[in-house]
Amino acid sequence: MTVPVNDIVIRIGGESGEGIVTIGEVFVRIAAFSGLEVYTFRTFPAEILGGHVIFQARIADHPVLSQGDHINVLVALNQEGYDNHVEELQEGGVVIYDSAVVTPHRSGRHLQYPIPVSQLAAEINFARGSNLVMIGAMVQLMGLSLDQAEQVVRRRLGRYPDLLPKNLQSLTAGYRYAEGQFKERPSCYLVPPAGDSQERLVITGNHAIALGALAAGCRFYAGYPITPATDLMEFLASELPKVGGALVQAEDEIAAINMIIGASFAGMPSMTATSGPGLSLMIEAIGLASMTEVPIVVVDVQRAGPATGMPTKTSQG
Numbered sequence: 269m270t271v272p273v274n275d276i277v278i279r280i281g282g283e284s285g286e287g288i289v290t291i292g293e294v295f296v297r298i299a300a301f302s303g304l305e306v307y308t309f310r311t312f313p314a315e316i317l318g319g320h321v322i323f324q325a326r327i328a329d330h331p332v333l334s335q336g337d338h339i340n341v342l343v344a345l346n347q348e349g350y351d352n353h354v355e356e357l358q359e360g361g362v363v364i365y366d367s368a369v370v371t372p373h374r375s376g377r378h379l380q381y382p383i384p385v386s387q388l389a390a391e392i393n394f395a396r397g398s399n400l401v402m403i404g405a406m407v408q409l410m411g412l413s414l415d416q417a418e419q420v421v422r423r424r425l426g427r428y429p430d431l432l433p434k435n436l437q438s439l440t441a442g443y444r445y446a447e448g449q450f451k452e453r454p455s456c457y458l459v460p461p462a463g464d465s466q467e468r469l470v471i472t473g474n475h476a477i478a479l480g481a482l483a484a485g486c487r488f489y490a491g492y493p494i495t496p497a498t499d500l501m502e503f504l505a506s507e508l509p510k511v512g513g514a515l516v517q518a519e520d521e522i523a524a525i526n527m528i529i530g531a532s533f534a535g536m537p538s539m540t541a542t543s544g545p546g547l548s549l550m551i552e553a554i555g556l557a558s559m560t561e562v563p564i565v566v567v568d569v570q571r572a573g574p575a576t577g578m579p580t581k582t583s584q585g
Contacts, residue, residue, distance in 0.1 A: 274328055275329070275330070276326070276341060276456045277324065277326045277327075278326075278341040278343065278410075279324045279342055281320065281350070282345030282346050283319070283345070283348075286399075288322070289323050290399055291345075292310065292323030292324075292325060293424075294403055294424055295325070298407060298417045299325075301419065302413065302461075304460060305329070306326070307325070307326045307333070308324065308335075309324045309325075320348050322353070339353065339357050339361065340357075340362065341454075341456060342361065343406065344363065346366070347369060350365060350370045354372075360455050361379070361455070363380045366383060366385045367382035367384050368384060379454055379455055383401070383402060383446065386398055389438060391441070392437050396434075401438050403439060404441060404442025404444075405445060407442075409446050409450065410458050411453070411457040411458045411459060411460075414440065417439060418439065473569075474503065475500075477567055478503045478504050478507065486508075486537045487513035487538075488508075488536045489508060489539050490518050490525075491515075492523075495571075500567065521540075521542055521547075521550050524540045525540055525553040529557050532557075532564050539564070540564075541568075542566070542568065543568065543571050
């Protein structure tokens with residue numbers, strides 16, 4: 269089966285709290301820095317620490333508008349991450365896995381690339397660098413540049429200057445291991461645009477909404493924390509004061525929407541954000557705003573399903 273080049277879906281599976289999302293976020297930023305387009309999806313387990321989690325990214329050399337129909341590359345950080353997703357991997361696809369904790373099926377359907385991430389991290393006396401080791405191996409196997417990967421790591425992790433040399437060493441260790449161990453290119457890989465490409469902005473949907481609100485003149489936000497809308501409020505908490513705006517964390521959703529009704533009535537462009545349960549609490553106040561013709565913006569960051577939905581396992585539907 270032909271596996272696409274420059275339009276691939278990568279799924280990373282493992283235990284929550286072990287850096288799965290960090291691996292995904294750093295890798296897609298490397299891809300974006302290389303001039304490629306990215307579209308990501310992730311799950312949030314109900315447990316504070318532990319529980320299975322995935323990070324999925326579709327990466328292409330053209331704008332991507334969906335998460336894709338097939339998985340081309342599976343990165344398994346533990347056995348559960350392998351067992352839960354290998355059957356969804358497209359025939360001829362690639363499995364990159366931590367050889368110390370994953371025992372793959374003996375099958376000719378997929379190409380297998382074992383990476384001894386813990387061992388490589390231990391060799392440089394930096395156990396915390398195992399995720400960077402895996403990122404380095406992914407960068408090499410997927411055809412991306414080590415130099416650009418190092419630049420992204422410097423940007424993302426440079427706020428920890430004492431650890432940055434070890435982080436970069438971990439990244440290089442994973443890259444060099446894959447380079448020396450696997451002589452053949454995987455069946456699917458990425459080819460960044462030639463020459464100097466324009467770096468892509470990597471943001472979440474919540475951040476895009478917040479930036480749009482700021483550009484449209486929103487200067488007051490009131491809200492109450494609720495998954496998966498909370499990071500919209502967190503982002504605006506740092507950005508609104510820069511443009512002369514204000515943010516209030518209200519005691520509940522009812523207070524939040526009444527605050528923005530009052531602010532809008534006084535002439536201040538205002539917004540709140542919530543999800544299913546919070547929106548239900550706001551209904552009466554939405555009716556008030558409608559009857560009095562007070563303009564407000566209410567963002568419903570939707571969960572999968574009605575009412576409380578699935579608040580943490582799948583985030584947005």
